[in-house]
Amino acid sequence: MALAIEFDLRVDGEASPEAFLDCYELDLMFESTRRSIGAGLRRKFSGAVCEEHGEAPRFTIHGLYDKSIEEMEISYHVDTCCQKFLLRVMQILNQRA
Ligand SMILES: [Zn+2]
Numbered sequence: 001m002a003l004a005i006e007f008d009l010r011v012d013g014e015a016s017p018e019a020f021l022d023c024y025e026l027d028l029m030f031e032s033t034r035r036s037i038g039a040g041l042r043r044k045f046s047g048a049v050c051e052e053h054g055e056a057p058r059f060t061i062h063g064l065y066d067k068s069i070e071e072m073e074i075s076y077h078v079d080t081c082c083q084k085f086l087l088r089v090m091q092i093l094n095q096r097a
Contacts, residue, residue, distance in 0.1 A: 002056060003041065003042055003045050003046075003048075003056045003057065003058075003059070004056065004057075004058040004059065005037075005038050005041055005042075005058075005059045005060075005061065006058075006059065006060045006061070007030075007033075007034050007037075007038075007060075007061050007063070008060060008061065008062045008063070009030045009033065009034070009061075009062075009063040009064075009065070010062075010063070010064050010065070011026060011064075011065045011067060012064055012065065012066050012067065013066045013067040013068035013069070014067060014068055015067040015068070016067075016068065021070070026065065029065070029072070030063070030065075033063055033072070033074070034061075037061055037074070041059055044092055044093070044095070045057060045089075045092060048088075048089070048092060050080065050081050050082060050084075050085035050088075051085075052081075052082065052084070052085070053081040053082060053085070055080070055081040055085070057078055057079065057080050057085070057086075057089045058078070058079040058080070059076060059077065059078055059079075060076075060077040060079075061074065061075075061076060061077075062074070062075045062076075062077065063075075076093070078090070078093070
């Protein structure tokens, strides 16, 4: 089973008049975020499946770009078939690339 990665990238806050990024640039930033996080996860988790259930982990990546402070907050949500595999996935996730 292939690795499932979903992205939920949003924009929040009011842009200041001299905002650093416009809509087009934000789209580009989101796109490159998807690409780099996706590639990183696929590299780390290639062939990583639960020994017991044969299932791959499912990731949801939440990204919130706050226009007012021009910062992006990223959080990872992981779903697995069982607790045991979740622990393994967290270990892999925390390893250095
Ligand atoms: Zn399992």
